[in-house]
Amino acid sequence: MSHRAYVKTAAAEALCRTGADRLWRVPAPERALVLGYHRVVEDGTRAGSSVPAMTIRTSTLERQLDELGRCFRFVTLDELAAGLESGRTAGRPVVAVTFDDGYRDVYEHALPLLRRKGIPGAVFVVTDLVGTEGLLRHDRLYLLLSRAFAQPPAARSRLGHVLRGLGWRVPILEGGEDGPPGNAYGALRALLEAAPAAHLERLMDELVRVVGPFEPRPELQVLDWDMVRALHRAGFTVGSHTCTHVLLTREGPERVRIELAASRRRLEGELGSPIRHLAYPDGRFDEAVIGAAADAGYAFAYTTCQHRDRRRPLLTISRRLLWEDSCRAAGGGFSPSLLRCQVQGVFDVARRCRQEHESSPAARLEPLPA
Numbered sequence: 001m002s003h004r005a006y007v008k009t010a011a012a013e014a015l016c017r018t019g020a021d022r023l024w025r026v027p028a029p030e031r032a033l034v035l036g037y038h039r040v041v042e043d044g045t046r047a048g049s050s051v052p053a054m055t056i057r058t059s060t061l062e063r064q065l066d067e068l069g070r071c072f073r074f075v076t077l078d079e080l081a082a083g084l085e086s087g088r089t090a091g092r093p094v095v096a097v098t099f100d101d102g103y104r105d106v107y108e109h110a111l112p113l114l115r116r117k118g119i120p121g122a123v124f125v126v127t128d129l130v131g132t133e134g135l136l137r138h139d140r141l142y143l144l145l146s147r148a149f150a151q152p153p154a155a156r157s158r159l160g161h162v163l164r165g166l167g168w169r170v171p172i173l174e175g176g177e178d179g180p181p182g183n184a185y186g187a188l189r190a191l192l193e194a195a196p197a198a199h200l201e202r203l204m205d206e207l208v209r210v211v212g213p214f215e216p217r218p219e220l221q222v223l224d225w226d227m228v229r230a231l232h233r234a235g236f237t238v239g240s241h242t243c244t245h246v247l248l249t250r251e252g253p254e255r256v257r258i259e260l261a262a263s264r265r266r267l268e269g270e271l272g273s274p275i276r277h278l279a280y281p282d283g284r285f286d287e288a289v290i291g292a293a294a295d296a297g298y299a300f301a302y303t304t305c306q307h308r309d310r311r312r313p314l315l316t317i318s319r320r321l322l323w324e325d326s327c328r329a330a331g332g333g334f335s336p337s338l339l340r341c342q343v344q345g346v347f348d349v350a351r352r353c354r355q356e357h358e359s360s361p362a363a364r365l366e367p368l369p370a
């Protein structure tokens with residue numbers, strides 16, 4: 001366990017000892033909290049192929065929810081959003097539980113758990129992937145990069161060569177014996193931040209040539225439409241996470257428009273009910289993206305940081321992302337103190353949002369020619 005984990009655990013426990021746990025400081029002024037999760041796996045599962053910080057075991061999820069239930073009332077995302085819209089915030093603070101990306105394990109593991117506990121949920125799906133064998137772009141890229149980083153530095157430098165061939169400079173991937181040390185996760189973050197989806201697809205075609213083709217990864221599969229409908233019937237709020245999980249701040253206006261409008265239309269057609277909620281992939285938004293979300297007919301959109309647009313607060317609703325190790329004490333066990341600190345944003349200063357929320361046309365590269 002790292003030095004940082006010890007410091008965090010000690011800080012969290014000290015804070016809670018000094019009385020911070022008597023009142024959970026609920027995010028003001030709304031007294032409403034939205035949690036964001038991704039994959040939910042069975043106990044004993046090794047999360048080897050998953051991007052770090054995207055997986056939680058069912059037993060850990062249950063402990064987090066039990067702890068939160070001591071202070072919050074669990075509500076549907078519809079109810080929480082309606083409260084924000086009307087400005088009515090009386091009574092016990094509320095919490096809604098959301099799952100991004102529409103992994104199949106949300107149906108297999110989260111649904112039974114939430115049902116048993118009487119807790120409502122919400123799922124944000126990537127509509128073009130639903131019912132296909134396809135994997136999410138970040139999972140495909142992470143699998144390829146993990147394989148690339150498992151290679152010796154000399155072999156890995158081919159990666160840098162490939163990138164330079166595409167006209168990219170991503171220092172973490174410059175590789176070679178003298179290159180900066182890196183890892184697959186760091187490279188994934190750098191690449192997702194650097195390029196629009198079309199460039200990443202092109203890069204992956206090249207990577208496959210260097211490290212070999214994909215093997216089937218059933219654990220990373222997403223929902224099919226029967227499962228989405230079953231979740232909806234079970235009371236889940238279903239929202240859009242775009243058609244193909246593009247990071248909207250990296251795409252041109254036409255692609256943004258299609259990703260937002262077509263995913264909403266598809267969901268409404270499949271479920272036969274209005275779709276009002278959107279989760280920005282990777283929480284990425286700027287002014288242009290917020291405008292496009294409004295134009296596409298979304299009433300509520302969710303981020304993954306604490307920045308809000310004061311003019312359109314309902315299209316920049318903050319969420320707290322949680323995962324298996326987000327509340328793990330230095331000793332290894334679940335720490336209620338750490339959960340409280342995460343929810344209250346105690347560590348926000350140390351972990352600043354590095355996103356650019358100003359619209360920047362320069363950041364929006366046009367797709368590569370075919």
Ligand SMILES: [Zn+2]
Pocket residue numbers: 100101241245281282
């Ligand atoms: Zn996502």
Ligand SMILES: [Zn+2]
Pocket residue numbers: 305306307353354355357
């Ligand atoms: Zn931010």
